[in-house]
Amino acid sequence: MGWEANVRTVTPYVAGEQPKEQGVIKLNTNESPYPPAPGVARALREYDADILRKYPDAETEPLLSELAAYYGVEKEQVFVGVGSDDVLAMAFLTFFNHPTLPVLFPDITYSFYDVWAELFRIPYEVQMLDGQFRIKEEDYHKPNGGVIIPNPNAPTGELAPMQMFENILRANPDVVCIVDEAYIDFGGESCLKLIDRYENLLVVRTFSKSRALAGMRIGYAFGSKKLIRCLQDVKYSFNSYTMNSITLAAGVEAVRDDAYFKEITKKVITTRERSKRELAALGFSFPDSKSNFIFATHEKYDAKELFEALRAHNIYVRHWDKPRIGNYLRISIGTDEEMDTLFAFLKEYCRA
Numbered sequence: 083m084g085w086e087a088n089v090r091t092v093t094p095y096v097a098g099e100q101p102k103e104q105g106v107i108k109l110n111t112n113e114s115p116y117p118p119a120p121g122v123a124r125a126l127r128e129y130d131a132d133i134l135r136k137y138p139d140a141e142t143e144p145l146l147s148e149l150a151a152y153y154g155v156e157k158e159q160v161f162v163g164v165g166s167d168d169v170l171a172m173a174f175l176t177f178f179n180h181p182t183l184p185v186l187f188p189d190i191t192y193s194f195y196d197v198w199a200e201l202f203r204i205p206y207e208v209q210m211l212d213g214q215f216r217i218k219e220e221d222y223h224k225p226n227g228g229v230i231i232p233n234p235n236a237p238t239g240e241l242a243p244m245q246m247f248e249n250i251l252r253a254n255p256d257v258v259c260i261v262d263e264a265y266i267d268f269g270g271e272s273c274l275k276l277i278d279r280y281e282n283l284l285v286v287r288t289f290s291k292s293r294a295l296a297g298m299r300i301g302y303a304f305g306s307k308k309l310i311r312c313l314q315d316v317k318y319s320f321n322s323y324t325m326n327s328i329t330l331a332a333g334v335e336a337v338r339d340d341a342y343f344k345e346i347t348k349k350v351i352t353t354r355e356r357s358k359r360e361l362a363a364l365g366f367s368f369p370d371s372k373s374n375f376i377f378a379t380h381e382k383y384d385a386k387e388l389f390e391a392l393r394a395h396n397i398y399v400r401h402w403d404k405p406r407i408g409n410y411l412r413i414s415i416g417t418d419e420e421m422d423t424l425f426a427f428l429k430e431y432c433r434a
């Protein structure tokens with residue numbers, strides 16, 4: 083058909099499965115195994131529906147101020163969006179506009195990056211991680227149209243040192259460098275402290291993992307005032323009201339309860355470290371994760387078969403049929419009880 087020649091065709095990003103049945107141990111999408119801060123439930127209960135007559139605050143107050151105060155930055159250095167996917171999509175659209183030079187990111191990384199690049203017709207070039215799934219800094223010291231790297235990387239869980247990002251920023255003053263810190267709260271050192279020194283740095287975060295609010299869809303970013311203003315301009319040219327007022331109210335409560343935030347991230351870290359010991363004892367190997375998941379492989383067992391066997395027992399993990407990672411499973415950290423069920427299954431599986 084003639085009209086089809088004018089369609090923007092893309093191969094969409096495929097998210098992890100969200101099973102409808104009860105009783106599934108869901109270790110496949112890196113959600114928090116714990117509920118959001120109690121203040122979130124209170125805010126939702128007490129929310130006055132009459133507020134919904136009006137448009138929400140386009141400037142995303144009061145969440146913007148709450149984040150600025152919590153992280154000790156100015157309001158003009160913060161951006162808020164509908165999950166970090168929304169923030170990242172806006173950032174791709176805003177900052178990655180070189181007509182020929184490619185945007186650089188790792189070959190094994192968040193599988194949405196190439197989808198946005200294709201969607202927005204941004205040239206890109208993936209950079210191979212080394213044999214241990216580590217980023218090779220020198221790959222990012224060459225002419226490019228922008229850089230995006232998650233830290234810790236996903237799905238490997240590998241944390242790169244802040245010094246590496248500082249070197250990359252210094253080598254690339256003419257493009258924007260994005261550090262996707264979706265998993266930074268699980269023990270990594272943030273690049274946030276670099277935003278005052280590097281005007282071209284955008285640090286992107288999410289409420290979906292460490293703040294247990296994946297269903298609410300809240301992402302945020304830090305950068306220089308100039309960078310954030312550019313992002314705002316594009317956002318207001320696309321959809322002024324990305325954040326609804328219920329979400330903004332819930333987000334504020336999640337940030338306010340610092341003690342709860344620290345408690346649940348600490349619990350996930352403790353369970354992760356125990357999970358590493360359990361998996362290693364069963365013969366699995368994995369990069370040393372600093373995230374809320376472990377990317378594990380076993381030389382004796384086929385990952386896809388194990389994925390299917392786990393699934394048949396209502397334990398969902400993530401597997402990709404992709405080069406280099408086809409024999410790995412990404413296992414999100416659940417509660418201790420959920421992990422115990424997983425280990426009990428794996429012990430049987432490895433014995434059989």
Ligand code: PMP
Nearest residue numbers: 165166167192232236264288290
């Ligand atoms: N970045 C990375 C590296 C991720 O793994 C995810 C989770 N799928 C996201 C961003 C997006 O998360 P959200 O949109 O829920 O904030």
